[in-house]
Amino acid sequence: MLIRKTPDIRYSEVTPKGLYLRRREFIHAAAAGAIGAAATLSPVGTARAQAQGGRAKLPNVRKSAFSTTEKINPYEDVTGYNNFYEFGTDKDDPMRNGQKFISRPWTIRVEGLVKTPGSYDIDTFVKPHALEERIYRLRCVEAWSMVIPWVGIPLADVIKRLEPLPGAQFVEFTTLLDPKQMFGQRIPVLDWPYIEGLRMDEAMHPLAILAVGLYGEVLPNQNGAPIRLVVPWKYGFKGIKSIVRIRFTDKQPRNSWEVANPREYGFYANVNPTVDHPRWSQASERRLGEFLRRKTLMFNGYGDQVAGLYSAMDLRRAF
Template sequence: MPIHRSPDIRSADITDERLYVSRREFLGSLAGAGVLLSAGERRAIARMLGTADPADKLTPWEVVTGYNNFYEFGTAKDDPAAYAATLRPRPWKVRVEGEVARPADYDLDAILAMGTAEERVYRHRCVEAWSMVVPWLGIPLRTIVSRLEPTSRAKYIEFTTLRDPVQMPGQKSGILPWPYVEGLRLDEAMHPLPLLVTGVYGKPLPNQNGAPLRLVVPWKYGFKGGKSIVKIRFTTRQPANTWNVAAPDEYGFYANVNPAVDHPRWSQARERRLGEFYKRPTLPFNGYGEQVAGLYVGMDLKANF
């Protein structure tokens, strides 16, 4: 018996994408008329928009879905859009295991039935020093984690991407140890911001963006957001995340966006917002410091990069 059926109507059918973009422009223009609004009101609007800065313009759909790091389909930015058609995002199962009260192989729809999808506009900052602004559609991670009921021993959560070289031809090359693994501390996962994403721009998530289920953690570098997730594991120990395993001196476990901690290859002080020519300063925690800095009180963020 199906517990939950995917809705017959897409949110894109309810609100046309152009209308909803213009809604943002309307709110944005309100915010832009700075003299009329107090700082508090501007912040309130920014919160409504889901971003910290009303000046953040949405990155166009073509760029969000055409410029991707998803090495399972190749290392070039346009490889995922060109080759991800081999991925079959339905039917999809997610195995939940480890320190959790309800371990099982869940059908994706059963996972999605645990919460309500909502739209969040987040800045997306890649460790390669480029960034986007993306209107994601997803369920807050903490809603799903709460429903899965981690045990008191659970301290971390680990996300594993599909491993299937037939569906993901890039996995035939050994450039990274497959499958791709990422993780969070449990209190990070329980923060309101992380999203288990199922869509973008009001449409189902395209394969190249990590269909059918991916993680988005807006205050961390993009590689923390595992794509095409097939396993969620609750652990007592810090998960070994793939990039950290591949290059421990370049990529840490925390990977919080931090302009003060340089990557050996890229300065993290500034970033290029795709669509712009000049770089702009990178904000601590990608501009979400007000919400998340409390998670790291007393921690040396240079050592735990």
């Protein structure tokens, strides 16, 4: 007699292989969906989902004429290889150690020579502005580069809204100081918290943005969630991450890398192939994913737009 045994699992119940392989993403997406649905009243429900560890799409992102048409680096490069010393000094430390970082709720303090000082919730802070995709080259001072599709808001629009007083000549940004979450801050490799600054005309330049996302999604922790600076004609270290304070001042801020080593890092940090870092050449760079080095371009290729900011300056001295 032939005994037919019904299989314990019907085929319809088997998870499709593709989905199975992406099960983590699937779980995250499901979680994000659930949280998103619960938070539909809030326009930034998707952003909240990100705080739970998921990857959430940003809605209504406009394209921008400032974007490059160059080949974009894969998501894995952008989110798996970067410097964010708050999470460790190796290139994959931010990805490893940033996973549990809590980037919501988040408050940004606006201080100094400005008409509207105060504490702003991140979502209230970003909401008045339309999100734009800006595909920019990023050139690290360590002579590697990437092309990254940021999502952000023009810094100039934010500054106009905040209404700086006439005496404000510089903008200073500060990263969160929280050694409990940011393990790297327990080691005094830099004078924490991280500080960066821009001259007011640099900050008002249309290329400068505050990024809140990349690849059309909410900014991952390791890339500086929830909000970071992107100044594409300057070396990457100017792009301060996880900003908690914006201060308008009449004095040139002392940025962390300049404090750490004034001989090697300056305030301006414009990408400049003719001014070498004291320890290595800046004439060429390796675009991640390419084998041969390529020549580094003045102002990282944004010279047409930004050279005018520095026309009266000796860039060898103001490096």
